[in-house]
Amino acid sequence: MVQPQHAPQAAQCKKPLVTMRSVSKSFSSGTLALTDMSLSVEPGEFVSLLGPSGCGKSTALRIIAGLGGTSSGVIDWPSSIINARGLPEGDISFVFQEPTLMPWQTVFGNVYLPLRLRGMPRAAAAPLIREALQTVGLADVEGAYPRELSGGMKMRVSIARALVTKPKLLLMDEPFAALDEITRQKLNDDVLTLWASRGIAVIFVTHSVFEAAYLSTRVVVMKARPGRVHADFPLDPVEDKTASYRTSETYRLACEKVSRSLIEAIGGEDH
Amino acid sequence: MASTNPATAQAWRNDLILRICVPILVLAVLIGIWALGVWASEVPQYILPGPWAVAKALVNDWHTLFPALLVTAKITIVSLLLALVGGVAIAVFLVQSRWIELAFYPIAVILQVTPIVAISPLILIYAPTTQVALLICAFLVAFFPILSNMVTGLKSVDHNLLNLFELYGASPLQTLWYLKIPAAQPYFMTGLRIGGGLALIAAVVAEFAAGSAGAGSGLAFRLLEAQFRMNIPRLFAALLMLSVLGVLIFAATSFVSWLVLHRWHESSLKREN
Numbered sequence: 083m084v085q086p087q088h089a090p091q092a093a094q095c096k097k098p099l100v101t102m103r104s105v106s107k108s109f110s111s112g113t114l115a116l117t118d119m120s121l122s123v124e125p126g127e128f129v130s131l132l133g134p135s136g137c138g139k140s141t142a143l144r145i146i147a148g149l150g151g152t153s154s155g156v157i158d159w160p161s162s163i164i165n166a167r168g169l170p171e172g173d174i175s176f177v178f179q180e181p182t183l184m185p186w187q188t189v190f191g192n193v194y195l196p197l198r199l200r201g202m203p204r205a206a207a208a209p210l211i212r213e214a215l216q217t218v219g220l221a222d223v224e225g226a227y228p229r230e231l232s233g234g235m236k237m238r239v240s241i242a243r244a245l246v247t248k249p250k251l252l253l254m255d256e257p258f259a260a261l262d263e264i265t266r267q268k269l270n271d272d273v274l275t276l277w278a279s280r281g282i283a284v285i286f287v288t289h290s291v292f293e294a295a296y297l298s299t300r301v302v303v304m305k306a307r308p309g310r311v312h313a314d315f316p317l318d319p320v321e322d323k324t325a326s327y328r329t330s331e332t333y334r335l336a337c338e339k340v341s342r343s344l345i346e347a348i349g350g351e352d353h
Numbered sequence: 354m355a356s357t358n359p360a361t362a363q364a365w366r367n368d369l370i371l372r373i374c375v376p377i378l379v380l381a382v383l384i385g386i387w388a389l390g391v392w393a394s395e396v397p398q399y400i401l402p403g404p405w406a407v408a409k410a411l412v413n414d415w416h417t418l419f420p421a422l423l424v425t426a427k428i429t430i431v432s433l434l435l436a437l438v439g440g441v442a443i444a445v446f447l448v449q450s451r452w453i454e455l456a457f458y459p460i461a462v463i464l465q466v467t468p469i470v471a472i473s474p475l476i477l478i479y480a481p482t483t484q485v486a487l488l489i490c491a492f493l494v495a496f497f498p499i500l501s502n503m504v505t506g507l508k509s510v511d512h513n514l515l516n517l518f519e520l521y522g523a524s525p526l527q528t529l530w531y532l533k534i535p536a537a538q539p540y541f542m543t544g545l546r547i548g549g550g551l552a553l554i555a556a557v558v559a560e561f562a563a564g565s566a567g568a569g570s571g572l573a574f575r576l577l578e579a580q581f582r583m584n585i586p587r588l589f590a591a592l593l594m595l596s597v598l599g600v601l602i603f604a605a606t607s608f609v610s611w612l613v614l615h616r617w618h619e620s621s622l623k624r625e626n
Contacts, residue, residue, distance in 0.1 A: 147520055165522065176520050182513040185617045186535045198531065199523045227617045247521075 097161040098122045099173070099251045099283050100146050105155035107141055114308040115141040119155070121302065121311070123283055125250065128274075130294035130301045131287045132340065134348055138309020139287045143253050146285060147176050161250065172200070175244035177254040181236035183228040183243075189215065190224040193243045207246075214242040217276065234265040238272075245276070252277075252284045259289070267328075270297060274323055291344055295336040296328065303343045312347040315339070402586040407593065410586035418575060418587070422594050425556055425571035428484070429602065432491030433552040439492070440499030440544065445529065447500075448507045458504075465497035469555055473562040483563050487571070490559030495552035502544030506537025539618050542610035549606040553599050572598075 100123050107116040116138040123129055123146075131139040144150050145157055148169035162170035175196075183192045193214055197207040215221050218238040228236055237257060244252055254273075258266040274297060277284050288294050294301050298317055305312040317336050320327060327333050384404050391403035398406055411418070443461070447454045473490050480486035510533055518528045560573035572591050579588040614620060 144516075149516055149519060167522070169522070171522070174520070176517065178513045178517070180513055182511065182517055184514065184532070184535065186538065195517075195531070196521045199518070199521045199527055229617060229619075 096124050096126075098124050099159065099161055101156075101158050101160060102142070102145070103156040103158075105142075105145060105152045105157055107138070107145060107150070108153045116145070116309040119309070119311055121146075121314070123251070123285060125161075125283050126281060128277055128284045128286065128297055128299045130298040131285065131304060132289065132291065132294045132301055132344060133304030133309075133312070134306050134344075135289065136309070137304040137306040137347075139304050140255050141309065142304075143176075143255050143285060143287050146251075147174055147253050172247055173250045175247060175249040175252050177237075177240050177244050177252065177257045179256045179259055181228070181233075181240040183236060183239055185228050187227075188224065189220065189226050189228070189231070189239050192228070192239055193224075193246050195243060196247045210246055210248075211242075214246040215239075217245060218242045218272065233261055234269065237261065237269060241269075241273070241276075245280075248280075250282055252282050254284065254286045256287050256289065258293075266293075271323075271325075273297065291337055291341045295333065295340045296323070301340050301343070303340070303347050305347045313343045315343070399583045399585050402589055406586040407589040410584075411590040411593065414587050414590060418572065418591055418594060421570060421572040421575045421591070422598065425553075425560070425573060425595070426598055428487050428491055428556045428560075428571065429553045429598070432488050432556065433495050433549055433602075435488070435492050436495035436499055436548055436552065437545065440496050440548070441503055441541070444500050444503035444507055447504055448533075454504075461497060461500055464493060469494050470558055470562050473559050476559075477563055486563060487556060487559045490562075491552045491555040494555035495548040498547040498551065499541070499544035502540040502547075503537055506540025507533045509540070510536045538613055539620060542606075542614060546603070546606045546610060549602045550599065553595070553602060557595065 100121075102119055102121045104118045104120055105116060106114070106118060108114045119138070119142060121129075121142070131142060133139050141150075145152055148157075148159075159170035159173070162173040165171040184195070187195070190211055193211045194204065194207055197210065198204075212221065212224070215224055218241050220235065220238050220242060223231065223235070228239070231239065240257070258269050261269065270293065273284070273286075276282070284297075286294075286297060295317065299319060300314070300316045302311055303313040304310065317339070318332060320332060388404050391401055402410075443457075447457060469490050472493070473486070476489050477483065477486045480489060514532055514536075515528070518532055523531070556571070557573040560571050561577065564574065564577070572595055576588055576591040576595075579585070579591060
């Protein structure tokens with residue numbers, strides 16, 4: 083693979099937040115989880131990674147977060163400050179499939195964690211924590227313990243924790259897969275609002291065609307065994323994604339487009 | 354959560370009364386059967402004294418037994434505290450790397466599986482005083498459950514949380530302090546409760562083995578002494594005091610466990626349904 087030159091700086095209006103160039107990843111068991119994946123995400127994008135299970139979408143997300151490292155290829159975060167461990171400092175947040183809260187901490191304590199790890203005193207962090215909780219609609223439960231919350235509320239705490247550092251890039255790994263349909267739709271709308279109001283970029287791993295079509299400005303469809311990119315295409319921009327969008331023709335067409343690509347990706351394998 | 358509405362507070366209070374009354378009632382019935390049995394069978398007091406004789410011995414020998422109780426209690430509690438510090442510190446050390454654990458864990462196991470009575474003669478030779486020897490014995494026994502539970506606890510941390518800490522650039526010390534140690538709390542508490550009981554057992558067994566006499570001797574020695582003198586009521590009185598000490602230690606460790614865990618851990622929660 084030839085490294086791209088740094089010449090076309092002038093042509094770029096925005097520096098990408100993350101670039102992957104022919105990244106491969108194999109596990110110690112010998113499984114090739116990801117092969118020759120290239121992806122570049124710019125500020126303001128909402129990218130869905132969609133594909134069957136085992137297509138390496140979660141692995142890709144972890145690599146983008148700087149977790150686990152690559153077997154070959156280059157991963158870079160051009161607009162971030164890189165710390166001593168070669169990882170982007172503070173610009174990336176991760177929301178896992180599970181809420182991944184510390185049960186021994188209150189909601190406040192859980193959201194405080196990223197700031198606490200940076201050494202920010204509790205008093206200085208409090209306004210930021212309250213703002214993040216307000217954003218996800220949980221201003222009144224900061225003293226509650228995770229076990230007292232519903233699944234949807236736990237997920238909101240997890241999102242508040244991701245937002246409290248004011249990241250430029252939010253990575254979400256099938257965050258709402260375990261929730262019921264109604265809660266999921268509500269949280270999808272909330273994530274869209276966040277994305278639009280904060281001007282952050284989101285990379286959203288999902289196995290739902292409808293979710294990908296609803297949320298994204300761009301969809302990356304992946305294939306399994308070994309995991310690789312099958313298609314990477316933008317969706318028509320939609321100004322106002324309200325409830326009526328779910329029943330609109332534009333949404334139906336987007337679903338169809340994503341669905342067709344996914345069927346191709348799955349059809350290419352032996353089953 | 355509880356006691357917010359009067360109905361649940363009432364139910365909670367009834368439950369508490371029930372939890373206290375039922376065991377006391379059962380205990381009273383058992384003591385009654387004992388008294389009745391001793392009275393009916395006319396068994397001599399030097400074989401089986403009745404509860405009244407035991408109570409009398411407890412009052413009359415209080416000046417001998419109580420200082421002995423304090424000695425045993427002190428050995429038990431100090432050894433338990435040492436075991437807590439040592440167990441946690443060594444557990445933290447062991448989980449630092451697979452190599453360290455491979456190298457040192459078997460040694461801890463060997464120390465544990467060797468019966469304490471068998472090592473106590475050696476410890477008595479090497480230790481500067483009998484008290485120190487007793488302390489070492491009780492420590493060795495109480496230490497292992499705390500160590501092994503703590504090792505399990507430190508290694509059972511949710512992998513996603515570990516990833517999260519890594520993502521946010523947590524240092525190993527931060528990960529230990531904010532994640533691994535809190536996550537290990539329930540395991541630590543299990544170790545504490547087991548270790549508390551074992552520390553008392555070990556203190557008594559070690560004292561039997563040491564057979565130390567004199568002013569500074571503990572309750573276990575008083576117990577043996579009472580047996581040699583066929584003063585069975587006093588033996589029972591000493592036994593009773595040991596039981597009460599055991600119950601107190603159990604209650605204290607359970608309370609500490611409840612205090613730390615009741616806000617968040619499943620083991621301290623009532624099922625809502």
